Amino acid sequence: MKKLFLLVATVLFCFACTNTKDVVTVxxxxxxxxxxxNEIVExxxxxxxNQLKLADTAQIVVLNADGQQxxxxxxYDEKVIFPASVAANGTATYTIQAGTPEAFAVKTCGRYYPERVDDVAWENDLVAFRTYGPALQKTGERAFGYDVWTKYNTTEPVVEARYAGELNPETKAKIAELKKTDPKAAQELYKSVSYHVDHGNGLDCYKVGPTLGGGTAALMPDGEIVYPYxxxxxxxxxxxxxRFTVKLVYNPLNIKGDxxxxxxxxxxxxxxxxxxxxxxxxxxxKETTPVAAGIVLHEPDGAVVADAANGYITYVDPTDNVNNNNGKIFVGAAFPATVKEAKSLLFPEKExxxxxxxADGHVLAISDYExxxxxxxxxxxxxxxxxIKTPEAWNEYMANYAQKVRNPLTVTVK
Incomplete structure (x- = not known):
């Protein structure tokens, strides 16, 4: 009887080990x-x-090959995303099952800032960006492109704190008062809170102006950029x-009179x-029209790579105050589809x-939009x-990135 019990227990144990209905293998x-x-997969x-037969309130965990979460x-579009690490020409296996997830550090986030003329700003553990809204447009300021905020010495969010310092109403009032009696003290106080000054984790030292900034796309009918406001x-x-995702809808554009x-x-x-x-x-x-992704040039002969065949463009930006030890900002764009043409295009002197x-012009990657x-x-x-310390390292990063988006990781679920 004892032997029979052990035999049944062994069979049940083996069945449990091979029963995969409660685990999804990715x-x-x-x-x-x-x-x-650490490339994000979906x-x-x-x-x-459906495979786990989860109840509506059930939670899941994602485990790597070592069983670690x-x-x-x-x-928003009902995908589970997680970072996967895969060797060259290799595969990696992850499992998903019901369970209680650990608390995860926030790596990517953003916000709409009505208090700063409708900016939308966002960041991850490496870099931050912003785009401009209708309140800024109403002021008459012409800003068409994306802005870049640098970030270092931390992987935690910094944008919220930067806005809080820059926009603090009491500090702004104090600065205004000091300007009347002690302009030097006013300037020092401004520097102590401004996001245009590096306080140890980066700053805003990128100049956008009335250009495509750090990578905005625009239609180019008849070879002329139609700047989206x-x-x-x-x-x-x-x-x-x-992941941070934002959907932006723009006011109507005038394309060939339409x-x-x-x-x-x-x-x-x-x-x-x-x-x-x-x-x-x-x-x-109404018709097929050239579209370009553009990066503003702040030098007529700056360090540009425009590689249509391999699907990427780059530029080494000198920052908006070259005498302030702000270093260099590397800017780039990569394209999963064929690029028709990539080139630098300088503005006429009057423009x-x-x-x-x-600004001196743009480096553009031009394709056809159907x-x-x-x-x-x-x-x-x-x-x-x-x-990323050097232009050579940035160009290598961008060339590799273009290869990755043209050859995405494949995900199989069973």
Missing amino acids: TVSNPLAMERP VAMDDIA VPYQIT CYATQDILDNGPL STVIETRVITLDAGSHLNKTVVAYDNL KNELRGG PGAEYVYYWGAAWDKAD
């Missing part, structure tokens, strides 16, 4: 001969819920801990990446001085005081 494969550490939540996020509406769809063309952008920033994924669509566009705030399609590209930046 295999991530890398088609490239380069290591891909799995449809419906696939997981991996941070994850469920996105500030967004009309914003909707933050994801807000961490691993003033009904409306641009929509969905911008996504993931933890661990220097680049934002951006999906652009133009409603009511440079009268319309573009003294009506009803989506234009997908990646744009972003790094800083030579942070993790």
Whole structure:
């Protein structure tokens, strides 16, 4: 009887070990001969819920091959995202099952700032960005492009604190008072709170002006850039801990006399990446039209790479105050689809001085946009005081990034 009991227990144990109904196995494969550490992958939540037969209130955990929990996020479009590390030409296996997740550090987040003329600003563990809103447009300031904020010495969020210091009403009132009696003290107080000064974790030292800034896309009918002004509406769809997503809709553009063309952008920033994924669509566009992603040039002969064949552009920006020891900002864009042409295009002298705030031109990657399609590209930046130190390292990062978006990790669920 004792032997029979042991036999039954062994069979039940073995059955439990092979019963995979309560575990989803995710295999991530890398088609490239380069290591891909901590790259965000996606799995449809419906696939997981159906296979695990999860109740509506059930929680899940994502485990690596060692059984350790991996941070994850469920996105607005019902995907489970998590960082996967895969060897060159290799595979990595993760499992998803019901369970209680650990607390994960927030790596990526952002906010709409009505108190700062409708900015939308966001960041991850490496870098921060912002785009401008309707309140800024109403002031008459001409700012069409993305802004870059540098970040170092921390992987924690910094943007909220920077705005709080810059916009504190009591401090602003004190500065205004001091300007009347002690301008030097007023300037010192301003420097102590301004996000244009490095207080140990980076600053805003990138100049956008009336240009495409750090990677904005724009239609180019007849070879002329139609600059999109500030967004009309914003909707933050994801807000961490691993992904920030915002949907921006713009006022109608005038394209060849048609003033009904409306641009929509969905911008996504993931933890661990220097680049934002951006999906652009133009409603009511009547014909195939060139579209360009552009990076402003602040030197007529600056360090530019425009590589259409390999799908990326880069520029080494001198920052807005070259005498203030702000280093260099590396800016770039990468393209999963074929780029028709990549080049630097300098402004005529009159346009440079009268319309573009003294900027010298753009480096552009130009493609054709088909009506009803989506234009997908990646744009972003790094800083030579942070993790990427040299133009050569940035160009290598961008070349590799372009290869990755053209050869994405493949995800198999069973």
